Amino acid sequence: MSLPPAFADWFARQGWSPHPHQLALLDARGDSLLIAPTGGGKTLAGFLPSLVELSGGWQGLHTLYVSPLKALTADIGRNLARPVADLDLPIRVEDRTGDTKSSARQRQRTDPPQILLTTPESLALMLSYPEAPRIFGNLRRVVLDELHALSESKRGDQLMLGLARLRTLSPGLTATGLSATVEDPGALAAFMGGAAVIHADPGPDPDIAMLATARPAPWSGGGGHYAVPDVLDAVRQASTTIIFINTRAQAELFFQAIWAANDDNLPIGLHHGSLSREARARVEAAMAAGSLRAVVATGSLDLGIDWGNVDLVIQVGAPKNVKRLVQRIGRANHRYNAPSRARIVPANRFEVIECVAALEAVRAHDLDGDDRGPGPLDVLCQHMLLTACAGPFDADALFAEVRTAGPYRALTRADFDDCLQFAATGGYALRAYDRWQRLMERGGLWGLRDPRAARDIRMNVGTIVEAEMMKVRWRRGGGLLGEVEEAFAATLVPGDTFLTGGQTVRYEGLRELVIEVSPNPHKEPKIAVFSGLKLAMSTELSHRVLALIGDPARWDALPADTSDWLALQAEVSALPRPGTLLAETFPYMGRWHLAIYGFAGRNALQTLGLLLTRTMEGAGLGPLGFLATDYALLVWSLDPVADLDPLLDRQGLRAGLGDWLADNAVMKRTFKNVAIVAGLVHRNVPGGRRSGKQATFSTDILYDTLRRHDPDHLLLRITRTEAARGLVDFGRIDEMLDRSPRLDHRMLDRVSPLAAPLMLEMGRVRIEGQGRMRLAEAEAEAMMRDAGLTLTGGATGLDAPAPAPAPARVAAPARARRARPRTVPLPR
Known part of the structure; x- marks a missing residue:
């Protein structure tokens, strides 16, 4: 298909010429996956074949666009309005999300537009209506935007099941995936069910660096408040800046801190998923109008929205994932062949190293990613129930259809039948209860036992289970x-x-x-605690951090205070290195402490802490508590761990994991999420919504019942798999032990330099007002001195909103304290 003259003229009037990858998609036959940099015209490339085909007229729905974010659909709608109006195309472009008015949603079921913009959840809901064959029967194209982001969660699995259903309703439709950050394009193409990969010119490398700050990063803390004056200076020098923060609670705190220091009254906004829709819309409109100088945001602005006047991105806190960093960098200079400009602000001393490692990975074009495994069965259970809402289905035909979805291509008939029996009866232990008798077979077809159940099923569509x-x-x-x-x-x-x-x-x-x-602006606030996404450092990034720490020849890339800190660690104890698992045992304040530098991510080290403390309890060592970060595990106890090898025995850890998970809140929490997605329990009910306590109470009872009477129930099997792979991340403990076959256990007489920040993270020091701030400074200085580190100028070792009087620096003492040999007896 060549570019028609009218379209070629339109490009010329904009001062543009079509990019090769845009023309490649125009000429493509069959499904395609376009990998193009941010600002490379991916969205226009995805829609260009549709606009050309629709220029000749079309009745009904022609193109379905699916994105991860409702805000992104609104932005795409604004961007499409321009060529549609300029070319006078006979096209209606509408959105269909949770924000769409009910009257518009109802009209779309009988009179759909030519182009419909939606999300995975809304697509699943539309496919559940009896009108679905008529709505989608003439569908020709599906555009899947930011596909890499969708593929990393159950939303992507739900979308691929929806795509398989669309192919059944409209054979011959073409799917186009769009993505900017992909570590394995072949795997993402297979996720689509098979697609030809089109690579665009990647464009220039981004302009990325650490933000220069007057004060060094503190020893601990996660807010980045020490850098607020420097961030404000960078905002003043840019046109518009997006300041990315990893969590909603930290975004609220950082916004308050930067606003308190904003003496110039620069217009600065706040954007995250827990703000009201109206508040988010106001910020987005102000961004689009160019009337904001900066916006503090979480992942709610990560993807695809084209803010043309953003010329700087600042990431506060380590990104934890290289792909996430690349995605966020791309929000700046959202233009092809213009380098994006970004600066990173590490929140603490360990994060300085992580940020340097992440920058090196970006410059090397080395993205991270994990194999998600097969499509989850709880999503398939929900899909079956929604399919039955649209009308009776043949099990054999649905099984064949589901296996065309990339994540489910290896689905066995046994697993499919287990899902079908669950959807029909709730499973063996629950089939006597009428509330779970939802499907029945009539004349060889499976359908709803009671058509009135469709309302409850539709009210609970989706795979996102967040805190109530x-x-x-x-x-x-x-x-x-x-x-x-x-x-x-x-x-x-x-x-x-x-x-x-x-x-x-x-x-x-x-x-x-x-x-x-x-x-009440004048009173010290409590902090609204948002659960949100708990970010853990990726496996690839953790390998880079470990390699950087273990190679002094590469420390030139680190700030001087950080390299001095590592040099002192090498003298006092040892450095963590690839191939070796470093652990330290030392006394402090009448307690014994064990630090294990595993670099396996917060979830895995949290799990390791739970398992080790259980074993230590059995050995009579008196464990009192533990702390897990992305980098290390710190356990404190009454008696020392002199021999760590038995505690790290892999077989013993696995056995301990099974025993611990069997009757633990983690399993119940995972079961609750699985039960909600699979449709065993409903969050939304007619006339209201169940509270989180009600839902938890119901699922806890169900979990205990199934464990007693049906321990091999489908949902329990799913729960065990997800708990081990997700929340507890035991696979990364395995990976840590595999890559570190040697154990270097150092017995020290005091806190080591690397352990000192962990000690400050233990919560011994709370910062609440100036009095506690002074106490924090005193304790931080005492602990740093004990570790052989010197703080000058009275600066605290903890990050806090209040500015410290002077920067801190690290200085090695004249004589470093050497590590004691492992055989030296330790005092009780």
């Missing part, structure tokens, strides 16, 4: 501010203050399950 949230609004009929987690709301009493929407508010009371607040 409660809305926050101004008292006396004011507008919505956002949401906080139900567990946090339960801790509030009238008069308490907390942060939400970047403002300090006072809790007044609860009315109709909505939190009512009033402004």
Whole structure:
């Protein structure tokens, strides 16, 4: 297909010429996966074949566009409006998301537009209606935007099942995947069910570096507040800046800190998923209009939205994942062949090393990624129930259809039948209960036993299971501010203050399950704790960090204070190195401490801590607690661990994991998520929504019942698999032991330089006001001196919103304390 003259003229009027990859998609036959840099015109490339075909007229739905974010669909709609209007194309472009008005959704079921923009959840819902064959029967093209982001979660599995259904309803349709950051294009193409990969010119390398700061990164903490003045200086020098923060709670805190220091009154916004839709829309509109100088954001602005005037991205806190960093960098200079400009602010001393390693990976074009394994069966159970809502189905035909979806290409008939029996009856232990008798077979076809069940099934579509949230609004009929987690709301009493929407508010009371607040800007707030996404350092990035620490020849890339810190560690104890697992045992304040530098990610080391402390308890060592970071595990106890080898026995760890998981809150929490996705329990019910406590109570009872009466139940099998692979991440413990066959266990007489930041993370020092700040400074200085590190100028070793009087620096003492040999007896 060649570019028609009208389109060629339109490109010329914009001062553009079509990119080769855009023309390649125009000429492509069959499914395609386009890998192109941010700003490379991916979206226009994906829509160009549709616009050309639709220029001749079309009745009904022609192109379906699916993206991970509702905000992205709105942005795409704005961008498509321009060529449609300029070329006077007879096309309606509409969106269909959770934000779409019910009247528009109802009309789209009978009169769909030519181009419909939607999300995986809304697509699954549309496919559940009896009108689905008519709505999608003439569909010609499906565009899957930011496919790499979708492929990393159950939303992607749900989308691929939906794509398989669309292929059944409209044979011969063409699917186009769009992505900018892919470590394995072949695997992503296979995820689509098979597609030809088209590579665009990657464009220039980004301009990325650490942000120069007047003060060095603190020893511990995760807020990055020490760099607020430097971040503001960078904002002043740029047109528009996106400041990315990894979590919603940290975003609220950083926004408050930067606003307090914003003496120039620069217009700065806040954007994250727990703000009200209206608040997010205002920020997005201000960004599009170019009226904001900066926005503090979480992953809610990670993907695809084209803010043309953004010329700087600042990442506060280590990115934890190279692909995420590349994606965020691409938000700046969103133009082809223009280098993106980004700066990184590590939150603490360990993160300095991680950030340097991440920058090296970006420059080497070395992306990270993990094999997600086969498609999850709880998603398939939900898909079966939604398919039955649209009408009766043949099991053999549905099995063949599902196996055309990339994640389910290896699905066995036994697993399929287990899912079908669960969807039909709830499984062996639950089949006597009417509430789970949902499907039945009539004339060889499976359909809903009671058509009225379709409403409840549709109300609970989706695979995202987040913490239960409660809305926050101004008292006396004011507008919505956002949401906080139900567990946090339960801790509030009238008069308490907390942060939400970047403002300090006072809790007044609860009315109709909505939190009512009033402004209270002058009181120290509690912090709204958002669970959100717990980011763990990727395996590839952890390998880079370990290699950087273990090779002094590469320390020139590190700030001087960080390289001095590592040099002192090498003298006092030893450095973590590839192939060797470093551990240290030392006394401090009447307790014994064990530090294991595993570099296996927070989840894996958290699990290792649970397993080690159980074993230590059995050995009579008196474990008192532990702390896990992405880099290390710290355990404190009454008695020392003199011999670590038995505690790290792989067979013993696996046995301990099984025993621990059997009756643990982690399993129950995982089961709750699986049960919600599979449709065993419903969060949304007619007339309201179940509270998180109600849902947890129901799933806890079900979990205990199934364990007693049906231990091989499908959902328990899914739960065990997901708990081991996800929340506890035991596979990374295996990986840590595989790559570190040698154990170097050092017995020290005091805190080592590497362990000192971990000691500060233990929560021994809380910072609440100036009095506690002074105590924090004193304890931090004492601990650093004990570790052989010197703080000058009275700076605290912890990151806090309040500025410290002077920067800190590391200086090695005249005589470094040497590690004691392993055989030296230790005092009790």
